[in-house]
Amino acid sequence: MDKMPAWADAVLVPLISILLAAALSALVILAIGENPVDAFRLMVDGALMRSAGWGYTLYYTTNFIFTGLCVAVAFHAKMFNIGGEGQAMIGGLGVALVCLFIPFPHWSVGLLVATLAAGAFGALWALIPAYLQAKRGSHIVITTIMFNFIASAVLNYVLVNVLRPQGAMDPATAKFPEATRLPTFQDIFATAENPLFRGSPANVTFFLAVLACVAFWFLMWRTKLGYEIRAFGHSESAARYAGISPVRITIVAMLISGGLAGMMALNTTMGEAERLVMNATEGAGFIGIAVALMGRSHPVGIFLAALLFGFLYQGGAELALWTNIPRELITVIQALVILFTGALDNMVRMPLERIFLATRRRNG
Amino acid sequence: MDFATLLQVLDSTVRLATPLLFACLAGLFSERSGVVDIGLEGKMLAAAFASAAVAAVTGSVWLGLLAGIVSATLMSAIHGLASITFRGNQLISGVAINFLASGLTVLIAQSWFGQGGRTPSLIGGGRFTPITLPFAEALSGVPVVGPIYAELISGHSILVYVAFLMVPLTWFVLYRTRFGLRLRAVGEAPEAVDTAGVSVIGLRYAAIAICGLLCGLAGAYLATGLQAGFVREMTAGRGYIALAALIFAKWRPWYALWACLLFGLLQAVALRYQNIDLGGIVIPVQVMDALPYILTVIILAGFVGKAIPPRASGEPYLKER
Numbered sequence: 001m002d003k004m005p006a007w008a009d010a011v012l013v014p015l016i017s018i019l020l021a022a023a024l025s026a027l028v029i030l031a032i033g034e035n036p037v038d039a040f041r042l043m044v045d046g047a048l049m050r051s052a053g054w055g056y057t058l059y060y061t062t063n064f065i066f067t068g069l070c071v072a073v074a075f076h077a078k079m080f081n082i083g084g085e086g087q088a089m090i091g092g093l094g095v096a097l098v099c100l101f102i103p104f105p106h107w108s109v110g111l112l113v114a115t116l117a118a119g120a121f122g123a124l125w126a127l128i129p130a131y132l133q134a135k136r137g138s139h140i141v142i143t144t145i146m147f148n149f150i151a152s153a154v155l156n157y158v159l160v161n162v163l164r165p166q167g168a169m170d171p172a173t174a175k176f177p178e179a180t181r182l183p184t185f186q187d188i189f190a191t192a193e194n195p196l197f198r199g200s201p202a203n204v205t206f207f208l209a210v211l212a213c214v215a216f217w218f219l220m221w222r223t224k225l226g227y228e229i230r231a232f233g234h235s236e237s238a239a240r241y242a243g244i245s246p247v248r249i250t251i252v253a254m255l256i257s258g259g260l261a262g263m264m265a266l267n268t269t270m271g272e273a274e275r276l277v278m279n280a281t282e283g284a285g286f287i288g289i290a291v292a293l294m295g296r297s298h299p300v301g302i303f304l305a306a307l308l309f310g311f312l313y314q315g316g317a318e319l320a321l322w323t324n325i326p327r328e329l330i331t332v333i334q335a336l337v338i339l340f341t342g343a344l345d346n347m348v349r350m351p352l353e354r355i356f357l358a359t360r361r362r363n364g
Numbered sequence: 365m366d367f368a369t370l371l372q373v374l375d376s377t378v379r380l381a382t383p384l385l386f387a388c389l390a391g392l393f394s395e396r397s398g399v400v401d402i403g404l405e406g407k408m409l410a411a412a413f414a415s416a417a418v419a420a421v422t423g424s425v426w427l428g429l430l431a432g433i434v435s436a437t438l439m440s441a442i443h444g445l446a447s448i449t450f451r452g453n454q455l456i457s458g459v460a461i462n463f464l465a466s467g468l469t470v471l472i473a474q475s476w477f478g479q480g481g482r483t484p485s486l487i488g489g490g491r492f493t494p495i496t497l498p499f500a501e502a503l504s505g506v507p508v509v510g511p512i513y514a515e516l517i518s519g520h521s522i523l524v525y526v527a528f529l530m531v532p533l534t535w536f537v538l539y540r541t542r543f544g545l546r547l548r549a550v551g552e553a554p555e556a557v558d559t560a561g562v563s564v565i566g567l568r569y570a571a572i573a574i575c576g577l578l579c580g581l582a583g584a585y586l587a588t589g590l591q592a593g594f595v596r597e598m599t600a601g602r603g604y605i606a607l608a609a610l611i612f613a614k615w616r617p618w619y620a621l622w623a624c625l626l627f628g629l630l631q632a633v634a635l636r637y638q639n640i641d642l643g644g645i646v647i648p649v650q651v652m653d654a655l656p657y658i659l660t661v662i663i664l665a666g667f668v669g670k671a672i673p674p675r676a677s678g679e680p681y682l683k684e685r
Contacts, residue, residue: 028468032475064409080455128661138664139673141455142611145402145604146657146664162649274613289459326474326481335460343446343457350450 004356006350014294014301014341016348018308021336028332032326043315044324053173053314055185055200059272060284061310062202065209066264067288067304069216070257072297074140076220077253078233083129083144085285086151087122090263092269094121094157096163096276099176099269110180114270115208115263123261124253125151130254134247140254148285159278172277182271203271212260213299219256229253246307261285283331293349309334367508369513373632378520380591380635381628382527383408383599386582387606388613388620389534390575396538397571398551398616398676402458403443404579405603406465411436411583413469416483417476419490425588428490432587433580439465440576451680462603470596483587483594491519492589499501514556523585531580534617547571551674554681564681582606608660615674627656 004012026036032356047053065086074081104110106312130141159171168174182204185197220226232239232249240246268280294308295301316330340348378562387404394401412430419428439461453493477483497518504514527661538544546567550557554564586602605627612626613619633640634652641647 026594028471032471044398080453082459101477132661132665136665138661138666141402142607143661143664145660146608149601149604150654151655153650153657155648156653157648160650284458286463289456293456324474326470328467328470328474328481331463332471333462333467335467338456338463339442339446339460343452343454344450345452346450347446352613 004353008253008356009349010296010301012352013345013348014296016352017340018294018337019347020084020340020348021333024336024364025329026334028330032325034323037092038321039323039325041243042318043311044316047311047314052198052200053144053318055197055202056314056317057169057307057310058185058206059200059267060311060313061306062206062209062267062271063284064287064291064306064309065213065303066260066267068291068295068302069212069286069288069299070264070285070290071292072216072302073220073229073253073257073260075292075297076233077130077229077249078236079133079250079253079257080141081126081144081254081257081261082289083126083147083151083258083285084288085266085281085283086144086148087125087258087261088147088264088281089151089155090125091118091122092265092276092280093158094118094262095265095269096173096176099180100163103177104179107180110181111204111208111266111270111338114180114266118262118265119259120262122265123235123259125259125262126254127216127251130251134250134255142168156278159276163276170277173275176274177268180270181274184271200306201272203267204316205267205271208263210268210303212263212320213303216302217299225252228309261288287334288343290337294337367511370412371511373629373636375516375519375587376635377625377629377634378516378524379628380631381624382520382524383582383586383590383602384606384609384624384627385527385621386523386530386585388576388609388624389530389617390578390582391607391610392534392613392615392617393547393571393578394575395416395610395677396551396674397547397568398554398674398679398681399407399443399447399568399572400454400458400678401443401572401575401674402455402607403439403461403603404606405601406458406462407436407579408420408583408586408598409462409599410439411580412587413465413473413583413594415580415584416486416587417473419486419588420477420484420593423489423490425486425490428588429581429584432584433577434582436583437573437576440572440579444569444572447680448565448572448616451682454678454680464599473594473596474578481596483525486588486592490588491582491592492523492585494519494521495525521558521585521589523581523589526581527532528621531617531621532572532599534620536587538617543570548674553685554676558683559683564683605656608656611660611673612663614672629653 029036029039047057070084071081074355095114098114098117125147129140129147132143133140163173164171165174183200190196220230228244228249232244232246236246248294264284268278273280291302291305294305312330312333314326319325319329320327387408391401391404414435415432416427418431419425443461445456446452473483500514500518503510538548546557546562550564550567558564562616586598609620609627610625612623628652630652633648
């Protein structure tokens, strides 16, 4: 046996990768003349030590769970969906349309319909790249990148020319009706004597995201479709011999992936802004790549990775507020995480494997 | 549209096509050797910042250019390390490089210049100035040909001419030299190149170095020629448009020129006119913005000729033992 134990593969490799990314990030902070220890303490203070900080952290976490799951579904089918950003933008359009034009009696009904709309719009935006990959062999990575730009142009057009209220200057829709307002954590948990989560945007969509994690696990490891997706991802030829249609799996996996990305828009559009704005996604679609890689495409890992990135995002905002370190530090950390857990995986894995084999030989 | 306006649009087409052309040829070298590069955007951005920053500090645009090339080549080296040496996923590595450049440029710009993630505006020797070709003044009186020569062909900065000269040069290197033959071979059948006793890894690193050099030129032109200084995210998707042009051109140098000019024209038109009225049908500006991407998807779908990438692109090479 020349393999590492499974726990080392699942826990040790990502952990070392994150430590490497953290060490390099600390060096970057040092290089721009700030103290990394102070910076870290400030981030923890701002993101985790107050309930309002948690409110923001969990708000970002919600976004990243959805986009992380989106990338992960595609990864299981051995596809790389860079289009989460565009799919989330179009998902937002779906949310905005139902919220603006259907008079909902209660937010719960609104959330249900909006979830369906967000998922359907996101899935539809992923359908064309999926079809082109499955039927015409055009590479999904390139087409999804192109579709991000096309989505941005579509959204720009719709917001400027169609959905912008008369007289308004900024490209955004009108405010959604009061009935579609989702309860925030403040509404749910705060009491008169204990005002928890004050002013923070975390809302019920967080529970939807957790539910999505469970559903993802069930789909991937407990259903026939999930088995087929994973089999297809492991070996396309073997899957084909087993009677699994590559066209069907490619399209279905991408539809699920796009749908999950679209649902992210529930949190930003319905939960936070309560109207559709131009840059609602804020790059969360791309952070999903880092989250899925770090979480090893497993829902538990994705939840933890999304939490970490939620913390980084909120902590980064605090840093930008109180120090001379701009928010872009988080982009650098994100890049390093993607680099180490995704592209330089072998650099971490190969020495580790050697160590494990050496100790085993000594013992055996 | 009168002749003078047409010339102006074409003139800005040439200038806007230049960074696309550099980046597109950069991608061509890399992908022809079998290394997929979606990190063109990041390399351009890094080079744009480095060249503007060094040009602003030293006042010399040539030192800036050098810094741009060095920084883009360093980014290439990371990509090479990940995708050639450690046989990682080239797409993921490219994504990482784009984010790395996007974050680091603003971070360093803020720390050095404190102007909200931009460099000071470049003045005097910090920029590439237009070159007036010989006889441009004298010939400008000649009808039709005169203005074309004086306004369209003359009066660009040196890097524009370098970019257009790179096209025949790339063609020559790829199709008329031994290095080019091996480069194309390593992108199609690396095992054959290896059997012939030529280093696959060496060739791919050479291709990636050329890619870095060209991305450096692209970024430097953006910050010191087209504009006067670096602003955050100034590449604005040009790396992806270059990638689209590369697919549009089916990985061939002369076609790359035409693809980049076409996409440059689209940008020039979108910049000049907000909405275009075609006899009653108004084309919104967003259509012009999205057109390069839509065209690329159509080409990729194989409805207008099939775009087939080099066979071994995206696959790390593992020597048999």
